[in-house]
Amino acid sequence: MGLDKNGIAQRIAQELQNGFYVNLGIGIPTLVANYIPKGIDVEFQSENGMLGMGPFPFEGEESADLINAGKQTITALPGAVFFDSATSFAMIRGQHVHLTVLGAMEVSDQGDIANWKIPGYMVKGMGGAMDLVASAKNIIVAMMHTNKKGESKLLRQCTLPLTGTKCVTKVVTDLAVLEITPKGFLLLERAPGVSVEQIKNATEGRLIIEGDVPEMKL
Amino acid sequence: MGLDKNGIAQRIAQELQNGFYVNLGIGIPTLVANYIPKGIDVEFQSENGMLGMGPFPFEGEESADLINAGKQTITALPGAVFFDSATSFAMIRGQHVHLTVLGAMEVSDQGDIANWKIPGYMVKGMGGAMDLVASAKNIIVAMMHTNKKGESKLLRQCTLPLTGTKCVTKVVTDLAVLEITPKGFLLLERAPGVSVEQIKNATEGRLIIEGDVPEMKL
Amino acid sequence: MALNKVVANAEEAIRGIEDNMTVMFGGFGLSGIPENSIVALRKNGAKGLTCISNNAGVDGFGLGVLLETRQVKKMISSYVGENEEFERQMLSGELEVDLIPQGTLAERCRAAGAGIPAFYTPAGYGTEVALGKEVRWFNGKPHLLEQAFDASFAFVKAWKGDTAGNLVYKGTSRNFNHAMSMAGKVTVAEVEELVEVGELDPNEIHTPGIFIQRIYKGERFEKRIEQRTVRKKEA
Amino acid sequence: MALNKVVANAEEAIRGIEDNMTVMFGGFGLSGIPENSIVALRKNGAKGLTCISNNAGVDGFGLGVLLETRQVKKMISSYVGENEEFERQMLSGELEVDLIPQGTLAERCRAAGAGIPAFYTPAGYGTEVALGKEVRWFNGKPHLLEQAFDASFAFVKAWKGDTAGNLVYKGTSRNFNHAMSMAGKVTVAEVEELVEVGELDPNEIHTPGIFIQRIYKGERFEKRIEQRTVRKKEA
Numbered sequence: 001m002g003l004d005k006n007g008i009a010q011r012i013a014q015e016l017q018n019g020f021y022v023n024l025g026i027g028i029p030t031l032v033a034n035y036i037p038k039g040i041d042v043e044f045q046s047e048n049g050m051l052g053m054g055p056f057p058f059e060g061e062e063s064a065d066l067i068n069a070g071k072q073t074i075t076a077l078p079g080a081v082f083f084d085s086a087t088s089f090a091m092i093r094g095q096h097v098h099l100t101v102l103g104a105m106e107v108s109d110q111g112d113i114a115n116w117k118i119p120g121y122m123v124k125g126m127g128g129a130m131d132l133v134a135s136a137k138n139i140i141v142a143m144m145h146t147n148k149k150g151e152s153k154l155l156r157q158c159t160l161p162l163t164g165t166k167c168v169t170k171v172v173t174d175l176a177v178l179e180i181t182p183k184g185f186l187l188l189e190r191a192p193g194v195s196v197e198q199i200k201n202a203t204e205g206r207l208i209i210e211g212d213v214p215e216m217k218l
Numbered sequence: 219m220g221l222d223k224n225g226i227a228q229r230i231a232q233e234l235q236n237g238f239y240v241n242l243g244i245g246i247p248t249l250v251a252n253y254i255p256k257g258i259d260v261e262f263q264s265e266n267g268m269l270g271m272g273p274f275p276f277e278g279e280e281s282a283d284l285i286n287a288g289k290q291t292i293t294a295l296p297g298a299v300f301f302d303s304a305t306s307f308a309m310i311r312g313q314h315v316h317l318t319v320l321g322a323m324e325v326s327d328q329g330d331i332a333n334w335k336i337p338g339y340m341v342k343g344m345g346g347a348m349d350l351v352a353s354a355k356n357i358i359v360a361m362m363h364t365n366k367k368g369e370s371k372l373l374r375q376c377t378l379p380l381t382g383t384k385c386v387t388k389v390v391t392d393l394a395v396l397e398i399t400p401k402g403f404l405l406l407e408r409a410p411g412v413s414v415e416q417i418k419n420a421t422e423g424r425l426i427i428e429g430d431v432p433e434m435k436l
Numbered sequence: 437m438a439l440n441k442v443v444a445n446a447e448e449a450i451r452g453i454e455d456n457m458t459v460m461f462g463g464f465g466l467s468g469i470p471e472n473s474i475v476a477l478r479k480n481g482a483k484g485l486t487c488i489s490n491n492a493g494v495d496g497f498g499l500g501v502l503l504e505t506r507q508v509k510k511m512i513s514s515y516v517g518e519n520e521e522f523e524r525q526m527l528s529g530e531l532e533v534d535l536i537p538q539g540t541l542a543e544r545c546r547a548a549g550a551g552i553p554a555f556y557t558p559a560g561y562g563t564e565v566a567l568g569k570e571v572r573w574f575n576g577k578p579h580l581l582e583q584a585f586d587a588s589f590a591f592v593k594a595w596k597g598d599t600a601g602n603l604v605y606k607g608t609s610r611n612f613n614h615a616m617s618m619a620g621k622v623t624v625a626e627v628e629e630l631v632e633v634g635e636l637d638p639n640e641i642h643t644p645g646i647f648i649q650r651i652y653k654g655e656r657f658e659k660r661i662e663q664r665t666v667r668k669k670e671a
Numbered sequence: 672m673a674l675n676k677v678v679a680n681a682e683e684a685i686r687g688i689e690d691n692m693t694v695m696f697g698g699f700g701l702s703g704i705p706e707n708s709i710v711a712l713r714k715n716g717a718k719g720l721t722c723i724s725n726n727a728g729v730d731g732f733g734l735g736v737l738l739e740t741r742q743v744k745k746m747i748s749s750y751v752g753e754n755e756e757f758e759r760q761m762l763s764g765e766l767e768v769d770l771i772p773q774g775t776l777a778e779r780c781r782a783a784g785a786g787i788p789a790f791y792t793p794a795g796y797g798t799e800v801a802l803g804k805e806v807r808w809f810n811g812k813p814h815l816l817e818q819a820f821d822a823s824f825a826f827v828k829a830w831k832g833d834t835a836g837n838l839v840y841k842g843t844s845r846n847f848n849h850a851m852s853m854a855g856k857v858t859v860a861e862v863e864e865l866v867e868v869g870e871l872d873p874n875e876i877h878t879p880g881i882f883i884q885r886i887y888k889g890e891r892f893e894k895r896i897e898q899r900t901v902r903k904k905e906a
Contacts, residue, residue, distance in 0.1 A: 046843070047773065047774075048699040048700075048702075048843050048846050049699070049843045049845055049846050050842075050843050055902060056900045056901050056902045057901055057902070058901060058902060058903070058904045059901045059902070059903060059904065060901075061901075062896060062899055062900075062901055063842065064701065064702055064844070064894035064895065064896050065702060065703070065830070065841045065842035065843065065844040065894070066842040066843055067699070067700060067702050067843055067896075067897070067898070068843075069699075070898065071699075071700035071701070071702070071897040071898045072898040072900040073896060073898065073899055073900050073901065074900070076842075082840075082842055082843060082845055083845065084777075084840075084845045084846060084847070084848070084849035084850055084877070085699070085725070085773070085774075085776075085777035085846045085847045085849075085850060086777040086778060086780065086781040086849070086850040088774075088777070089773065089774030089777050089778060092774060093774055093778075093792060093793065093794070112797075122752055122758055122761075122762070123752075123770065124750055124751060124752040125748060125749050125750035125751050125752070125770040126749060126750070126770060126771075126772055126773070126800075127749050127750040127773050128749065128772065128773040128774060129772075130772035130773075130774075130775075130794045130795050130798060130800060131772045131773060131774030131775065131792075131794040134772075134792075134793035134794040134795065134796060135774075135793055135794070161798065161799055162797055162798045162799075163798060164796075164797065164798065165796065165797035165798075166797075
């Protein structure tokens with residue numbers, strides 16, 4: 001029941017529009033690049049300093065001088081450009097990136113996001129996430145609807161330390177597509193085979209259901 | 219009596235030290251480049267975006283894409299580099315330029331400088347002068363000791379709108395070399411054939427004379 | 437696939453320009469000015485423009501062209517007055533002029549593009565530039581709070597550009613073009629050579645295409661020299 | 672004539688380093704880190720260092736080398752913990768760690784180099800990063816006041832450099848190296864290829880030599896890859 005990680009990525013890829021510059025976070029967001037719709041041209045920004053990021057290199061062609069923000073070896077597509085970190089975050093802070101896709105541990109129904117720190121665990125740091133969420137106009141969170149204990153990750157209030165406030169625009173989970181509105185999570189679409197009731201049960205934050213909720217088309 | 223413009227420039231050139239990056243203003247300061255002492259390597263910064271500025275180009279080799287801050291066609295020396303205006307003023311504000319030489323209409327004995335605006339006359343603007351004087355650690359003013367009416371330009375207080383406050387380190391005029399100290403203009407050197415008395419008469423601001431004042435060596 | 441920002445010509449490139457907008461122009465003196473966009477703006481006739489540009493051109497060339505047609509309401513510059521029409525309009529009060537330090541001008545462009553709404557700079561403290569501005573001391577030195585610009589359009593000029601908007605400048609004509617390209621809500625780049633993506637080395641691009649919304653090959657570049665200073669070749 | 676910043680080797684390049692200094696290290700992950708300067712610092716043995724670096728290296732490589740010898744008192748980074756020794760020292764309280772947003776880290780370097788003592792950024796508002804920081808609203812949005820770094824040394828790594836200190840980076844190894852090169856009171860650049868002035872095109876230099884005090888050709892570049900991700904060539 002519900003989507004797997006690739007399904008979530010595939011659904012998010014439908015949000016890509018022609019001409020978008022896109023920053024994809026580590027994890028599920030990275031998979032979005034595999035599902036770019038036909039006829040849609042986008043460019044991927046990697047905050048360590050490049051635009052026009054391509055796929056992994058062929059064996060033997062990898063270079064320590066060409067990596068993405070996840071420190072993986074990658075390639076550059078025609079039209080790519082390299083730049084320094086200050087310029088990279090100028091792009092992000094200056095809202096030149098059209099869409100940011102991030103993973104999260106919790107999202108609140110006001111659009112707050114927590115994705116960098118769990119008290120009691122080794123804290124690795126926020127990397128570029130705080131700059132991204134504080135600046136981007138269009139932030140989609142890609143995550144599972146509930147955690148491993150079955151608890152909702154879509155909350156009235158985040159319980160973990162925040163990464164940013166009032167910033168998330170949409171959440172795409174294994175169960176649903178939801179938009180953040182002033183009144184809470186507006187349910188836009190159900191995953192194939194998932195009922196509104198199941199989504200209700202898995203959502204702790206305020207959930208708005210208006211009329212018939214269509215099923216996603218993948 | 220006293221130095222001409224070239225003499226002032228020649229004296230200022232003695233202040234150049236090996237390894238200095240230097241910004242020369244328009245007018246007398248530009249002439250300093252003609253008198254670099256032997257064995258001293260310096261590089262000239264032009265605030266419109268280059269380091270390693272060379273002499274004027276040969277006839278027929280001038281380019282609209284290679285000018286200095288005075289909008290004159292120039293050349294680039296080996297080791298030169300071009301950059302944008304924001305980076306150029308990052309160098310200036312960030313105190314990476316070791317010496318700035320500027321012209322002035324008035325200098326006060328606390329190191330205030332006025333060199334951009336005369337009420338009642340067409341105001342052309344401060345260009346980069348305010349950034350330069352607010353940031354540079356070492357600012358030498360090159361100017362005539364008195365104006366065309368014979369009035370002192372070394373004052374107790376500037377009467378013209380200021381370009382910057384408490385910033386000038388030295389003044390080199392047709393008559394003298396003076397250092398700005400907390401107590402006023404300290405007379406360091408006399409121009410050849412100029413008496414201390416003549417300098418006294420031409421200086422309205424506080425003038426400090428300690429012992430025998432040597433004559434400049436050019 | 438790389439994005440395509442190419443528009444057919446200057447007329448198409450300036451589409452959306454409206455009366456009373458704030459617009460930026462790259463260039464230092466006459467070097468690296470967006471000549472073709474300026475000519476198109478003159479034909480377009482938009483009036484009441486607030487122009488952010490380090491200089492104001494000369495009579496009949498550069499921004500002088502828009503001054504002749506009274507399309508400029510206000511100039512924000514660091515150094516002006518190389519042209520008589522400008523002087524006449526300024527002295528008569530027809531033209532507002534806001535003179536600001538050149539480094540502050542450049543940094544306010546860069547800040548606009550970089551999402552930095554305001555910053556502190558020492559330039560202008562103790563002068564009339566400081567009037568009405570917050571003063572704050574850092575490291576024992578007074579600084580002024582300066583704000584990012586807000587411009588609807590930025591017009592820049594580069595030497596080469598590719599269809600994705602990546603730009604390379606030549607020599608000192610880079611000047612304000614780079615920071616302004618970051619700052620415009622719509623940035624229009626005119627280039628001498630328009631090439632396909634892949635032709636520019638990704639390591640040698642000065643302005644990444646993400647900052648550019650429209651790019652075109654300029655029809656005509658006069659590239660006038662303001663002060664032709666040369667020396668004779670020795671025999 | 673162009674200035675000469677060349678020093679013989681890493682040992683000479685780090686001269687002046689003292690206990691308890693604040694020092695910067697370029698690089699992102701293990702890409703573009705100043706490998707040779709780090710090794711020389713280990714030999715030098717300076718202790719109590721506050722290190723500003725986006726990441727903290729791995730066990731036995733990069734800054735991991737200085738962690739092993741307990742030379743680091745404090746790390747200022749955006750993302751850490753790719754190495755076990757780091758984790759051990761952090762959890763035991765031997766090592767102070769200040770985690771800050773990556774864009775703020777980069778901008779605080781650039782600000783230090785650019786003579787901007789402080790600036791406003793939206794990053795971190797409403798989070799623990801905002802604790803104790805001034806909040807100010809611009810354009811209807813809350814921002815934090817962030818200050819420029821103050822570092823005695825910056826260690827950077829470039830692909831090519833000339834004797835005057837002009838630098839060219841390769842690919843994504845440019846990362847923090849450029850902004851940090853502007854920020855050090857003394858900036859030390861190590862390069863893979865050291866060339867004469869005139870060999871680099873003045874139009875294609877990434878970091879102007881004015882920001883660099885010392886340059887040397889690194890003795891050995893391991894250039895380790897952290898995450899080797901590849902695909903198979905199709906037949």
